Amino acid sequence: MSEIASLLVGSENIEGFLQRTVVMVAEHLRVPVCSIYLYDEMNRELALKATRGLNPGAVDRVRMKLGEGLVGKAMEICNPILKGSVKYNPEFKYFNEAYDGRYESFLAIPITRGKERIGVIVVQHEGPNYFGAADAMALRGIAAQLAGVIANARLLIGLDVPTPPPNIDEFFKRLRFVKGRSASGGFAFGLSAIFDHKGAELGEEIITVGETSTVEDFKRSLSETARQLEELQRRLFERLPEAASLIFDAHHMILKDAGFSRRVFDYMGSGKGAAEAVRLTANHYIKLFSSSSHEALREKALDVEDLALRIIANLQAINVADGMPVAERVIVTDMLYPSDMLRLVAEDVRGAVLVGGGLTSHVSILSRSLQFPLVLVDNKELLGIPRGIPILLDADLGNVYVDPAPDVVEQFETRNKTRASIDLLSRNVRDVTLTRDGERIRLMANINILGELEIARALKAEGVGLYRTEFPYLVRSSYPSEEEQYQVYRKLFSEMEGRPVVIRTLDLAGDKMLPYAESRQEDNPQLGLRSIRFLFENKDIFEQQVRAVLRAGAGFYKMGILFPLVSSLDEFREARDFVLSCVNQMQKEGLPCNDRPSIGLMIEVPALVDIIDDVAEAVDFASIGTNDLVQYMLAADRGNDKVAKYYQPFHPSVLRSIKKIVTAFSERGKEVSLCGEKARDKDYLPFLAGVGVRILSIDPRYIPEVQRYLRELDMSEARAYAERLVGENTVAGVLKQVGDWRESAYDPLYSHGSCNARKDDLYEQYEDS
Numbered sequence: 001m002s003e004i005a006s007l008l009v010g011s012e013n014i015e016g017f018l019q020r021t022v023v024m025v026a027e028h029l030r031v032p033v034c035s036i037y038l039y040d041e042m043n044r045e046l047a048l049k050a051t052r053g054l055n056p057g058a059v060d061r062v063r064m065k066l067g068e069g070l071v072g073k074a075m076e077i078c079n080p081i082l083k084g085s086v087k088y089n090p091e092f093k094y095f096n097e098a099y100d101g102r103y104e105s106f107l108a109i110p111i112t113r114g115k116e117r118i119g120v121i122v123v124q125h126e127g128p129n130y131f132g133a134a135d136a137m138a139l140r141g142i143a144a145q146l147a148g149v150i151a152n153a154r155l156l157i158g159l160d161v162p163t164p165p166p167n168i169d170e171f172f173k174r175l176r177f178v179k180g181r182s183a184s185g186g187f188a189f190g191l192s193a194i195f196d197h198k199g200a201e202l203g204e205e206i207i208t209v210g211e212t213s214t215v216e217d218f219k220r221s222l223s224e225t226a227r228q229l230e231e232l233q234r235r236l237f238e239r240l241p242e243a244a245s246l247i248f249d250a251h252h253m254i255l256k257d258a259g260f261s262r263r264v265f266d267y268m269g270s271g272k273g274a275a276e277a278v279r280l281t282a283n284h285y286i287k288l289f290s291s292s293s294h295e296a297l298r299e300k301a302l303d304v305e306d307l308a309l310r311i312i313a314n315l316q317a318i319n320v321a322d323g324m325p326v327a328e329r330v331i332v333t334d335m336l337y338p339s340d341m342l343r344l345v346a347e348d349v350r351g352a353v354l355v356g357g358g359l360t361s362h363v364s365i366l367s368r369s370l371q372f373p374l375v376l377v378d379n380k381e382l383l384g385i386p387r388g389i390p391i392l393l394d395a396d397l398g399n400v401y402v403d404p405a406p407d408v409v410e411q412f413e414t415r416n417k418t419r420a421s422i423d424l425l426s427r428n429v430r431d432v433t434l435t436r437d438g439e440r441i442r443l444m445a446n447i448n449i450l451g452e453l454e455i456a457r458a459l460k461a462e463g464v465g466l467y468r469t470e471f472p473y474l475v476r477s478s479y480p481s482e483e484e485q486y487q488v489y490r491k492l493f494s495e496m497e498g499r500p501v502v503i504r505t506l507d508l509a510g511d512k513m514l515p516y517a518e519s520r521q522e523d524n525p526q527l528g529l530r531s532i533r534f535l536f537e538n539k540d541i542f543e544q545q546v547r548a549v550l551r552a553g554a555g556f557y558k559m560g561i562l563f564p565l566v567s568s569l570d571e572f573r574e575a576r577d578f579v580l581s582c583v584n585q586m587q588k589e590g591l592p593c594n595d596r597p598s599i600g601l602m603i604e605v606p607a608l609v610d611i612i613d614d615v616a617e618a619v620d621f622a623s624i625g626t627n628d629l630v631q632y633m634l635a636a637d638r639g640n641d642k643v644a645k646y647y648q649p650f651h652p653s654v655l656r657s658i659k660k661i662v663t664a665f666s667e668r669g670k671e672v673s674l675c676g677e678k679a680r681d682k683d684y685l686p687f688l689a690g691v692g693v694r695i696l697s698i699d700p701r702y703i704p705e706v707q708r709y710l711r712e713l714d715m716s717e718a719r720a721y722a723e724r725l726v727g728e729n730t731v732a733g734v735l736k737q738v739g740d741w742r743e744s745a746y747d748p749l750y751s752h753g754s755c756n757a758r759k760d761d762l763y764e765q766y767e768d769s
């Protein structure tokens with residue numbers, strides 16, 4: 001997969017890229033023929049675009065309609081076609097000019113993106129029965145990667161001229177201070193940049209240096225920009241090995257697009273300087289893209305904008321030291337996808353202000369994992385702020401300071417320097433967590449990105465209680481292949497050095513949409529085709545993931561597979577049997593794998609509570625996902641501020657359900673953990689300990705704080721507290737008990753007046769001590 005990325009970087013144009021790809025695939029699969037056909041939706045026709053092994057003169061000449069021949073059929077049905085021999089197959093269509101008569105074995109894999117048909121990749125071999133399921137799997141992974149790259153290329157190549165967008169001139173209103181909410185803590189100071197997913201047309205003000213550039217300067221700036229993008233991609237890959245290495249693929253496509261350069265030359269020919277010519281060219285494309293009715297196309301405007309800024313910066317030798325025009329910026333935006341955040345982090349953007357909602361809870365989880373300060377504000381006027389205005393974010397408190405006075409900035413910088421580092425936090429952490437009276441509670445880590453494993457180890461997590469596998473999916477533009485996933489999971493196991501690791505299967509949809517999955521169209525996604533349901537409907541994706549997990553877990557005996565959003569024993573059994581059938585299949589194939597994973601489920605759907613004794617019998621282990629359990633028990637969307645007051649983890653039914661679940665598992669000596677955000681809430685902790693929870697899986701940054709709290713906890717007091725809470729029948733009654741507990745609490749943390757001590761409180765305590 002990384003080879004595909006490098007092929008793209010090293011190719012002159014799209015045709016060159018496809019040609020290098022077929023050569024690479026042919027070599028890897030050791031086949032004489034590999035060809036790529038691209039599909040033209042308008043004419044419903046496939047054309048041969050690149051081949052290794054067939055007559056190169058047939059490129060562009062060999063064409064077939066949708067459904068015609070085996071290639072056309074693979075495209076029509078959007079499914080692979082594997083034939084041991086096509087010699088006497090009436091469906092196979094020979095093309096004399098292609099010289100493909102002597103090849104018997106045939107394998108065609110459609111290249112698709114969601115429902116969009118992009119093309120077909122075909123491999124052929126002289127002998128019969130040459131290809132097997134493993135080849136199909138490998139080629140599917142490649143097709144998935146190609147889909148994203150080619151889709152971007154096609155957007156550029158086949159662009160129609162739509163009507164220009166209405167000209168919206170944003171005006172700037174000076175806002176000194178805006179109060180918002182914190183999504184992810186931290187401090188950020190930098191110059192403003194607007195990120196509006198439309199791609200704003202570039203104004204003349206971006207050209208700050210007098211123009212003297214020549215055509216040669218322009219060409220140099222293009223290669224310099226390409227080099228910087230490669231460097232950025234490399235750094236991103238180092239920091240987030242699970243992230244797409246192709247995150248800047250659209251940029252590369254534009255850089256290689258002859259039409260883009262031609263237009264710049266035309267402007268230069270009519271007397272414009274190079275930077276101005278790039279600006280005008282970029283604006284032409286931004287206009288086209290942003291007025292498209294396709295969201296994917298509109299987003300390309302942003303890539304054009306970003307790229308043009310880079311080229312212009314290079315032309316003007318601005319910021320060339322690190323070559324990142326948006327570095328040291330604070331981004332203001334009204335929408336943020338996980339892939340955006342990765343890009344921003346890769347570019348050293350300092351933080352972001354998200355205006356007017358648009359946040360999915362997983363963007364906020366990801367921002368915390370990446371330690372990327374993020375503040376949510378409602379004031380839409382902030383979107384009108386011009387580029388380049390200093391902004392200070394106090395993301396711990398959710399405050400935004402526009403153009404702050406120097407002494408305000410100084411204050412923050414001093415505070416930032418004295419923040420506790422991981423070193424300081426880890427100094428006092430013990431290997432094992434015991435309550436005051438010696439009850440052992442295991443603190444495990446919730447891991448979203450591999451970068452967090454270091455913190456988990458430093459803070460002595462006893463293992464990974466929840467690895468959310470969706471992030472490698474969320475940040476890509478197409479499904480990751482089995483091999484890509486295998487690499488990620490392998491790293492997860494090896495970095496945890498023999499400690500237990502629980503991997504959750506893909507928990508998509510709901511608030512975690514894939515830009516390339518179809519489920520985003522649902523009216524009610526939280527109740528829709530999400531999580532395990534999505535995998536049941538997409539068995540190929542399920543299979544690739546399970547195979548990758550089992551392969552990565554070979555030789556690691558403390559491995560758990562966890563299914564999210566299961567609502568019945570029937571579903572659990574279906575999912576478990578699927579895993580076992582994958583084990584069987586892999587053993588037949590002779591692939592090393594973990595053949596005895598512990599198999600469990602997340603308890604997130606209230607329907608499991610009434611049958612919890614049977615569930616506890618059936619599964620190896622379980623984890624209570626309070627984030628979702630509360631939302632489904634109380635019919636209150638976990639991400640919707642308007643119903644936040646109905647989202648009440650202290651509801652007596654929630655508390656009694658947790659007690660019931662934990663009791664059912666303890667009676668059978670089976671493990672049940674709690675991995676929702678409540679596992680680190682200091683009002684919840686004594687309740688959880690009191691009802692018998694002995695494994696908590698939390699954001700590893702909170703381990704020292706939770707451990708210190710538990711070390712002071714007296715179990716008999718905790719049991720009594722839990723009994724009092726479940727004895728109440730109203731939320732108000734429970735909250736009164738919580739208040740009383742807090743007042744009588746021995747816990748010095750409460751002297752800060754916050755029941756959920758923020759990280760800051762913790763730092764202050766360290767400073768005090």
Ligand code: PEP
Nearest residue numbers: 625626627628629675676
């Ligand atoms: C939960 O629902 O509590 C949970 C841990 O899963 P997620 O937050 O990923 O939905």
Ligand code: MG
Nearest residue numbers: 604625627628
């Ligand atoms: Mg959940």
